[in-house]
Amino acid sequence: MAAESRHLSVYIDRPVEEVYAFAADPENLPRWAPGLGNSVVRIDDNWFVGTPEGRIRVTFAPKNEYGVLDHEVLTPAGETVYVPLRVIVNGTGCEVVFTLRRSPGMTDAEFERDTALVNSDLALLRKVLEHPGG
Template identity: 75%
Template sequence: MTRQTRHLSVYIDRPVAEVYAFASDPANLPRWAPGLGSSVVREDGAWFVETPEGRVRVTFAPPNEYGVLDHEVLTPSGDVVYVPLRAIADGTGCEVVFSLRRLPGMTDDEFDRDTGLVSGDLARLKQVLEVA
């Protein structure tokens, strides 16, 4: 099966270090990615998000100087979804790039829906950070 990926991005007029610091903190997810879930808790060193499908565990890449915000989402069914996400310096601001991968069995409508949700999340991230 050929994998399909859509690279969605937004330019944020804030220094990359500020964007990275905010977006890499799972406690901030409800502020910019409410579609993932509205309640985030840290238990025994792990981050959990309450979603409409149930509780998921979110694990971000270790802190790094390269803007890598990749994370894994362990779903209630036990599936692991790998989410590539980067904050890339661009002048005095930065570009945030989300690589949305089409999951096996996902219909065109579902992939389009997820594209819209991620685009909305990126727009919210821009709004939250540029207003701050």
């Protein structure tokens, strides 16, 4: 059975290359995705994010020219969550599209909470990139 998905997006009035480079750098995650975690550390070739539930490992797709920022999150419970994320040219700026998938057993309220968290992170990404000084 297919999981329910929501495609959440934000327009950012910055060049696609700039947005991709910023979002592709795991060290920038706390600046724009505090919903994911609050600290990032690299150990060997792995990136780990500190969350209230414990440390998670985040593995991004290799750098590419297509704006693909898909990543896998390995939770403290050992669950792997695949997250589709894209940066797409839109005029002189770009659109960042995050596909949120409903996890098995997730309640409507939990899905709405996650939707709000992702939308908040995307809005912060726009703010950080369009207004870097504040």
